[in-house]
Amino acid sequence: MTLDKIWVFCEAGDDGVATITLEMLAKAREVAGTVEVFCGGDGAACAAELGDHGVATVHATGDLDGRMKGVSVASAVAAAISDGSVAAPDAFLLGTTYDGRDVAARLSVKLDVSVLSNVVDLRLDGDRLVGVEPVFGGTLNVTSRFTDGGPDIWLVRPKSFEPAAVGGPPAEVVDLPVPDLGTTGGAVVRDRFTEESEGPKLDEAAIVVSGGRGLGAAEAYSMIEGLAKQLGAAPGASRAIVDAGWVPYSYQVGQTGKVVKPTVYIACGISGATQHLVGMKGSKNIIAINKDSEAPIFAVADLGIVGDVHKVLPKLTEALEGR
Amino acid sequence: MKVVVCVKQIPDPADPGALDPETKTLRRNVKLILDESDSYGVEMALQLVDAAGEGSVHLVSMVPNDEVSGLRTALAMGADSATLISDEALAGSDALGTSRVLAAAIERAEPDLVLAATESSDGYTGVVPAQVAELLGLPSVTFAKEIAVEGSTATVRRQTEAGADLVECPLPAVVSVTAGVVEPRYPSFRGIMQAKNKPVDQLKIADLGIAAERVGWAGAGQEITDVAEAPERAAGEVVVDEGDAHERIVAFLDELKVI
Structure with missing residues (x-):
């Protein structure tokens, strides 16, 4: 039927x-x-x-x-x-x-x-x-x-x-x-703007690198963009830093936001609130970097790194240069 | 300029409670707070009224019980008054039932502009703002990143798949705002004290001329047939960084042949 x-x-x-x-x-x-x-x-x-x-x-x-x-x-x-x-x-x-x-x-x-x-x-x-x-x-x-x-x-x-x-x-x-x-x-579009983004779209990328509150400050998001560029990945974000105004809503991965299912998802400084997990749990492989060993993100990560994103990310990006 | 902001009181997302196995809906007998998503609409409304030099911010909200603590938070931020439709008959409302009630309450307030979040943080259906606009016969612009009001026209920068559209919209209109567009102010001590005495008009659906069978369980054109545990994702290896964790990540990416 x-x-x-x-x-x-x-x-x-x-x-x-x-x-x-x-x-x-x-x-x-x-x-x-x-x-x-x-x-x-x-x-x-x-x-x-x-x-x-x-x-x-x-x-x-x-x-x-x-x-x-x-x-x-x-x-x-x-x-x-x-x-x-x-x-x-x-x-x-x-x-x-x-x-x-x-x-x-x-x-x-x-x-x-x-x-x-x-x-x-x-x-x-x-x-x-x-x-x-x-x-x-x-x-x-x-x-x-x-x-x-x-x-x-x-x-x-x-x-x-x-x-x-x-x-x-x-x-x-x-x-x-x-x-x-x-x-x-009554509403009429007067002008259209295309946000020039290098690399793949968030919901179509094979690799997604996302940043969260653990980055500490809006400026630190450049580490996410740097790593994403190195990997040919799309940069994403947790709701916390979108709410804080560090990056636009279009970057948000989660329940309110985009659902992504890349080959590899790298969560940096993201604790793993249920809001976020629903948007990325379907990823084929998940890598998480977080200072707090108790962070819920580790429960879904294939590879969890208990460490400071400010130390791990620069070294990781550097190690990937020239690959 | 009179701005109405739709706000929702929801269970604390950090402690959202559980599904009631009987009714298969979220238990709402927990304490409700202001949905953080709505704090952006409240802040935006306060800023627009401030920029206009005159006007007021009125809240519209609905609950099946008498909860007002979330409304008091928004009043403490600076909103002037509120309408709370508080009626047991509202329990189980779907998005359309919700929109019928909000639209009826908004109509009575005769606003120039209606603001809402793009979606609530608990139900997240994402359709209420445009439903309210349709019910009121108003234009709508959803997913606003910026709003400016000049006379009786709003200019809105709207999020799109490609980037953003600049949309011009005559008022009155319904506009939904994305999170992060403005920085919601923290209620001051003075604001919190004042909020206790601000008018909150409590109504039943009958006061709005809405029949009970159009809202709540009776009016919801949908039902839950099953609730099941999702398959768990197994945790993998966890490594404590000793200064060389990046090498472990590179090796992992190598195994996956993505670099």
């Missing part, structure tokens, strides 16, 4: 369709007969890649002319369902991303249905979907389902599924018109 139809929210950047979208498509194909995609923006640019991942139809709003994606896409989907131009799917899957959360939130109000967030697994239980969400730092897995008749709205954590191309012709692009947004549409 599978679902009839799932709609996956497609996000894309300069380098094509976002990994989170491809991950959700792979899972959606497992549990539903038909998988379609909806997106805010130009569908044609993504049609070939989406077709390769088994998508037959892309419902695209076209250029949003600076309007916010969340309210535009949610309003377009709700309007299309309401006027009968599309049939409501059994479920919507969206990534736990900046825009994915906005679309899910607005859509839930428009359709008057619940949202389940932070899902890391989805499966069929009879003819319905159930989702799994980790709580308490990933020590417990909570399985939930919807009771309101749907459509279901699931917000899926990145890195939960493996993308899988299946080959297929380019997806057909269908217009998803944005209705008049009225007062809800």
Whole structure:
């Protein structure tokens, strides 16, 4: 027994369709007969890649002319369902991303249905979907389902599924018109900035080097960046130093923040609060450096170093130079 | 300028309690504190009112019991007043039920700007701010890194996957702020004393015209079917640094063939 139809929210950047979208498509194909995609923006640019991942139809709003994606896409989907131009799917899957959360939130109000967030697994239980969400730092897995008749709205954590191309012709692009947004549409993007970051993205890097409160001061974060550069790694951070304003929110690994699953995760001066553990416990290998031998981070580390990051990191970076 | 800040009182994250095996939800009979994530919204509101030269900061919060200690913390920081929707019927609310209640209370306050954290530190659904905006028919800008208000327009620097967007938004609007954007002030002794006498308007959901079946367990369009222990990750080798621990790390990275 599978679902009839799932709609996956497609996000894309300069380098094509976002990994989170491809991950959700792979899972959606497992549990539903038909998988379609909806997106805010130009569908044609993504049609070939989406077709390769088994998508037959892309419902695209076209250029949003600076309007916010969340309210535009949610309003377009709700309007299309309401006027009968599309049939409501059994479920919507969206990534736990900046825009994915906005679309899910607005859509839930428009359709008057619940949202389940932070899902890391989805499966069929009879003819319905159930989702799994980790709580308490990933020590417990909570399985939930919807009771309101749907459509279901699931917000899926990145890195939960493996993308899988299946080959297929380019997806057909269908217009998803944005209705008049009225007062809800007042916010407009005036300018876009790209943060130039050297090296790989935090949630896609093979190695992540993260710093925490144990660094002692904002300036010491340069040790993390130095080591990350040497390893071709992405720099990350614990919530404590994001809260303290040392690095931006986009660096944060954890429950509130990004989930990473690199080949190697190096936690430097991070004690390992449950908030942090849920974001990095899925890493294949974990190295932890912390002064406190009782720090909870050591309970998940494959290699734990009880030591001062200010002494270990410079030596480590130096040892790696010329390798 | 009137700024409403949505704040949540949560179990101390350092001691979050446990799931109730009966109801399969977080036990909330522990002491609740102000969610640290919300201290950024409160601070941002205080700074914006200060910059505007006039105005007030009003808190909106909800709990199933009468807890106010987290609200007093935010009042001690400098917020002027609060509305607390305190009703047993709220227990078990999902994000949409929560948003219905907050939106109704916010509407009564007639704010120019509504601030919230991007997500709470306990439930972390991350959808409440935009749901509240949709319910109120307002524009929203989520994940703000900076906010400036000029007349009836907010200019917001919003976090994106690629970097940041500069967004212009007419007021009233809902804006959610990321952690770390401002440095929340510590309540002064004077602030703490004053907070005790600041008005906290306690309401029931009926006062807001909300039916009990739209909130709490009854209104939640979701249910937990199972709670299971996650597989434990085994701890590995722990080495005390004697000045050569970096060599052990290099060897470990070598074994993994990542360098």
